[in-house]
Amino acid sequence: MSNLKIYRDGHPESPEMIVNDKLAMAEELNKVGVRYEQWDANAELADQPTQEQVIEAYKDDIERLMREEGYQTVDVVSMTPDHPQKDAARVKFLDEHRHGEDEVRFFVDGQGLFTLHIGERVYEVLCSKGDLISVPANTPHWFDMGPNPRFTAIRLFNNPDGWVAHFTGDDIALRFNRLEN
Numbered sequence: 391m392s393n394l395k396i397y398r399d400g401h402p403e404s405p406e407m408i409v410n411d412k413l414a415m416a417e418e419l420n421k422v423g424v425r426y427e428q429w430d431a432n433a434e435l436a437d438q439p440t441q442e443q444v445i446e447a448y449k450d451d452i453e454r455l456m457r458e459e460g461y462q463t464v465d466v467v468s469m470t471p472d473h474p475q476k477d478a479a480r481v482k483f484l485d486e487h488r489h490g491e492d493e494v495r496f497f498v499d500g501q502g503l504f505t506l507h508i509g510e511r512v513y514e515v516l517c518s519k520g521d522l523i524s525v526p527a528n529t530p531h532w533f534d535m536g537p538n539p540r541f542t543a544i545r546l547f548n549n550p551d552g553w554v555a556h557f558t559g560d561d562i563a564l565r566f567n568r569l570e571n
């Protein structure tokens with residue numbers, strides 16, 4: 391259920407392209423410098439795994455990416471529909487922002503909608519279980535986990551301070567799709 395919708399940034403009413411095939415999604419995203427690939431666990435994960443168990447299950451790919459790109463730290467974030475802070479967690483990512491480092495997220499489970507504003511186009515990337523996305527540093531983007539979020543994601547960082555966002559002040563995110571769940 392992953393997919394990619396590409397729009398002109400002034401025309402949120404209709405996408406120029408809709409891509410459902412993961413290889414085709416990777417091809418379109420690679421054209422604009424975004425890594426999109428699938429990872430397989432090297433161990434079965436129990437229900438409600440610990441952060442350590444999640445990282446161990448995907449150790450091979452995590453270490454490969456850390457070697458290739460020099461990422462220094464890794465953590466795991468999870469969200470469920472009954473989480474008391476789900477609304478605050480959602481709002482945090484909803485406005486267009488940049489990071490001074492790549493945004494590297496792997497979906498161990500669940501879904502999330504990344505929207506990337508690259509040049510004069512907007513790329514809505516619906517990521518789901520098994521998807522890795524890496525958005526180049528300083529790319530304007532936003533992220534929606536939806537009103538009933540359910541995901542577990544591995545995050546890789548260069549910055550030891552973890553997640554630091556620089557909001558652009560543009561309200562463009564209001565004109566594009568939200569994740570409905």
Ligand SMILES: CSCCC(=O)/C(O)=C/O
Binds near residue numbers: 467483493533553
């Ligand atoms: C799926 S992890 C939460 C999203 C995030 O870290 C971010 O910066 C979204 O833009």
Ligand SMILES: [Fe+2]
Binds near residue numbers: 487531532555
């Ligand atoms: Fe972000």
Ligand code: NI
Binds near residue numbers: 399507509510511
């Ligand atoms: Ni623009």
